[in-house]
Amino acid sequence: MSIARFTEDGREQLLQDHLFSVANLAKRYAEKIGLGSFGEVSGLLHDYGKYDLRFQRYLNSASGKYKYCDADYLDPVANKGKIDHSTPGALYLKNVNGLHQNIKxxxxxxxxxxxxxxxxxxSPDGTMPLSKRLEKSMSTDGFQKAEKDKFDFELSRRVNVEKLQQEYKEYIKKFKNIENNNIRLFLMGLTIKFLYSCLIDADRTDSTAFEDSDKYSILYDNQPNWEQMIQALEKHLTRFKVRNDIDLYRRKISDQCQEKAGLPGGIFRLNVPTGGGKTLASLRFALEHAKKNNLDHIFYIIPYTSIIDQNAEDVRAIFKEYGLEDLVLEHHSNLTDEKNTEINNILMDNWNAPIVFTTMVQFLEALFAGGTRSPRRFHQLGKSVIIFDEIQTIGIKNIFMYNAAIQYLTEFAGSSVVLCTATQPVLDNEILAPHQLKISEHNDISAGIPEMDQVFERVKTIDKSGILNWSHSDTVEIIMNEFKNGNSVLTITNTKNAAKELVELISSKLTMPYHLSTSMCARHRKEILKKIREDLVKHQKKEGPPVICVSTQLIEAGVDVDFDAVIRHLAGVDSIVQAAGRCNRSGLREELGRLYVVDPIEEKIAKLEDIRRGREVTKRVFSDFYEQNPNKDLQIINPIVIQNYFTQYYFNRKSQMDYPVFLGKYEVSDNLFRLLSSNEISRCQANRINSTSAPYFAYAFQTAANEFKAIDALTQGVIVPYLEGKEIINRLCASKNPYEISALLKEAQQYSINLFDYQIKELFKNQYLHETQIKSGIFYLSEEGYDDTYGLYLNDHPENVYIF
Known part of the structure; x- marks a missing residue:
């Protein structure tokens, strides 16, 4: 009997069992978009080539069943990856009579x-990699005939041409109202990616479950019990007391989220002022909406790893009383490169949990990255509620692809999307046409709550950004004056280097301030934030001195702290508004908090285009405000000011929204949106150089994936020796057990930081960076490279970077 694999303990999985199991799983996944037969057929045929006798000899030799002296022995090292078992299934499909060319x-x-x-x-040079691969002349003469004939009979029954074509015909009806051809093609490309995700997740899931179902529990086969989670949340919400108007309006926002949850699926907007309780309000909407629409998952997509742990911990605490905390998955980033190793196969988390907290980086990589690790997760986003927290942080290059992806998930994959922030970007504005989102006015969840903006007006803006030659010393003078008047102060910078310089200057004149940046691991930041919150409470109770903190932007989005005054280095209006949300957050002070906006000459941002361009637009918006309101103080927390900012910012940068790239390998300028839709430049080149006709679909999937970066600079996760991080490092260096390593790496996410290439090179040079084991791809920092105040500390190569 042909086998699919051997386990370490010698158990055999029969090939036909694997193919049928993968087909059933892939069918179930693909039914989310109405293409279940596509999933089933790809599952049946993906490993069809393993019926080849040479592949069977290879497997038996690799498992040790065939010995070196046996006649059928085939050197497993020399033949690893050499016997093509994927193409035979594709060739079978190519030769199916009567099947529409697009489906093939x-x-x-x-x-x-x-x-x-x-x-x-x-490809951009006009070559056609898939067509070339399918030109292979692969005989099935070497297949085990009896088994192949039996399986082929089953294939003839289950590869139902009529059903495939009927599903496809019904599916493409959804495209009839999409006028723009590139958008239509882009959405079809996402369909292919979705089906690909269904297949690779089904394949990995079945393989892993067979190899070790006890140690690797990955299946939530039953519909989540949303009602039980709703009860837990409702009980939690009854414990909140109404102390003032802000608390009253937080409750109104939450109640309106519950009320609007009964609406049909689509794109929703939750525009809530900072401190408006949007995390729990959006969870209330999501749970009710998932229950009423029979959805499978709730995703929280968060901009920065720095706030995932806080939000996930808050939600777990709500469910813990009901024993449901394990239903919340927290996915930060990957500490290892994508390699075909046993460890990484286990680590390819497929997001199969009822509630998932992850980052925008991970979300975008599930859609647009290459390989199999990230794309495996894509299909889980179907039939889900997807909440984008602080959506204004979406990178400018990603906007057209992001908007199309949201359209796909809501119109084709049965999901609902919630755009959640205090500073709503104008993603539905006609300036983005034809790529703007279409959001129904009925889906504005927080609309119609009277006087909400006025109630949440908790700060006075003091604009000093126009003062020439402003210096860090001037900023410290404000801090000293506020401190002497008994006020706690938070200063937020655009760069880590500016934060470090301010910390050193403040500590030389006043007191050692708290410091926060992503040079510190999540556990380190959590410890510092805990101390900050404790000291703020003591100060408010007049039991301790005022608190001084200097932080990079990581503190702006979703971090619950409450200072008397905030100083913000000039940036985009959205960042300044978010900074204001850390000041007089609960409105319990007798007077308004103070938000200072400053522009220090020491902070170098010339290479940080997004910040630089945001600042330029902010200056124009401020100028417009003063010109139109000559006798008024600037009030930045104003929907009109925010909309004006985003309208100008997007108008000025629309040319960058299709993700322009220069493909150096081909000497071609293009953009990822076109490569993933019509790919017309490549198609024209193909028509010039090929005598055979090009395929109907022209997608340059691999070329686009190679160029795609969710953030501008690629980073590598590195484990740091902070508290328990030291023990994790020691165990990773010693362990040979892949399951133990998997568990340790999950723990290590709290003790890791992301480094750029230049930092990695510098740390290797100084012998501060090491690999846990040879070729493990897992790196750790020695104790000499980590500081209790600054985290990563490179004296001879100061950082001036903008990353979260």
């Missing part, structure tokens, strides 16, 4: 490449 192209692609990542239909 979709299914042959995902079947042929299920191990290595999607490849191009047409």
């Amino acid at each position: 192209e979709i299914l042959t692609l995902i079947t042929a490449v299920h191990h290595g990542g999607l490849i191009d239909f047409i």
Whole structure:
């Protein structure tokens, strides 16, 4: 009997069992978009080539069942990756009579490449990698005939041409109202990616469950018990007391979220002032909406890893009383590179949990990254509530692709999306046409709550950004005056270097301030934030001195702290408004808090384009305000000011929203949106150089994935020796058990920081950076490279970077 794999303890999984199991799983996943037969057929055929006798000899030799002296022995090292078991299934599909060409192209692609990542239909040089791969002359003469004939009979029954074509016909009806051809093609490209995700997750899930179902529990087969989670949240909400108007309006916002949850699925907007309780309000909406629409998951997509742990911890605490805390998955980032190793196969988390907290980086990589690790997760986003917290942080280059992805998830994959922030970007504005989102006015969740903005007006803006030659010393003077008057002060900078310089200057004149940046691991930041909150409470009770803190932007989004005054280095209006949310947060002070906006000459941002461009627009918005309101003080927490800012900012940068790239390998300028839609430049080149006709689909999936970066600079996760991080490092260096390593790496996420290439090179040079084991791809920092105040500390190579 042909086998699919051997386990370490010698158990065999029969090939036909694996193929049927993967087909059933992939079918179930693909039914979310109405293409269950596509999932089933790709699952049946993905490992069809394993019936080849050579592949069976290879597997038996690799497992040790065949010995070196046996006639059928095949050197497993020399033949690893050499016997193509993916293409035969694609060739079978290519030769199915009566099947529409578009369906063949979709299914042959995902079947042929299920191990290595999607490849191009047409590359920028005009070559056609998929067509070339399908030109292989692969005989099935070497297959085990009796088994193959039996399986082929089953294939003839289950590869139902009529059903495939009927599903496809019904599916493409959804495109009839999409006028723009590139958008239509982009959405079809996401369909292919979705089906690819269904196949690779089904394949990995079945394989891992067979190998070790006890140690790797990955299946939540039953519909989540949303009602039980709703009860837990409602009980938690009854414990909140109404102390003032802000608390009263937090309750009104939450109640309106519950009320609007009964609306049909779509794109929703939750525009709540900072401190308005949007995390729990949006959770209330999501739970009710998921229950009423029979959805599978709730995703919180958060901009920075720095706030995932806080939000996930808050939600887990709500469910803990009911024993449901394990239903919350917290996914930060990956500490290892994507490699085909046993460890990484286990670590390829597939987001199969009822509630998932992850980052915008991970979300975008599930959609647009290459390989199999991130794309595996894509299909889980179907039939889900997806909450984007602080949506204004979306990178400018990603906007057209992001908007199309949201359209796909809501119109094709049965999901609902909530855009959640105090500073709503104008993603539905006509200046983005034809790429703007279409948001129904009925789906504005917080609309109609009277006087909400006035109630949440808790700060006075003091604009000093126009003062020339402002210096760090001037900022410290404000801090000293506030401190002497008994007020706690938070200063927020644009760069880590500016934060470090301010900390040193303050400590030389006044007191050692608290410091926060992403040079510190999450556990370190959590410890510091805990101390800050404790000291703020003591100060408010007049039991301790005022608190001084200097932080990078990480503190702005979702971090619950409450200072008397905030100083913000000039940035985009959205960042300044978010900073204001850390001042007089609960409105319990007798007077308004103070928000100072300053522009120090020492902070160098020339290479930080997003901040620089945001500052330029902010200066124009401020100027417009003063010109139109000559006798008024600037009040930045104003919906008109925020909308004016985003309208100008997006108008000025629209040319960058399709993710422009220069493809150095091909000497071609293009953009990722076009590469993932019509790919017309590549198609024209293909028509010039090829005698055969090009395929209907032209997607340059692999080329686009190679160019895609969710953030501008790639980073590597590194474990640091902070508190328990030291023990984790020691155990990772010693362990040979992949399951133990997997568990340790999950723990290590709280003790890791992300480093740029230049930092990694510098740390290796100074012998501060090491690998846990040879070729493990897991790195750790020695104690000499980590500081209790600043985290990563490079004296001879100061950082001036903007990353979270």
